[in-house]
Amino acid sequence: xxxxxxxxxxxxxxxxxxxxxxxxxxxxxxxxxxxxxxxxxxxxxxxxxxxxx
Numbered sequence: 001x002x003x004x005x006x007x008x009x010x011x012x013x014x015x016x017x018x019x020x021x022x023x024x025x026x027x028x029x030x031x032x033x034x035x036x037x038x039x040x041x042x043x044x045x046x047x048x049x050x051x052x053x
Contacts, residue, residue: 001007037043 031043031045035043035045
């Protein structure tokens with residue numbers, strides 16, 4: 001590798017930037033984990049996922 005000028009790639013440790021506040025009470029579960037709907041536009045849910053860029 002040295003003769004060809006190649007170097008190993010260092011793997012960076014991922015830092016967690018989002019930390020939950022332990023003192024706050026959680027939001028109420030209004031759907032009670034039932035995501036089925038009788039028709040369109042009755043229940044809207046989403047996911048907050050961190051996408052490293």
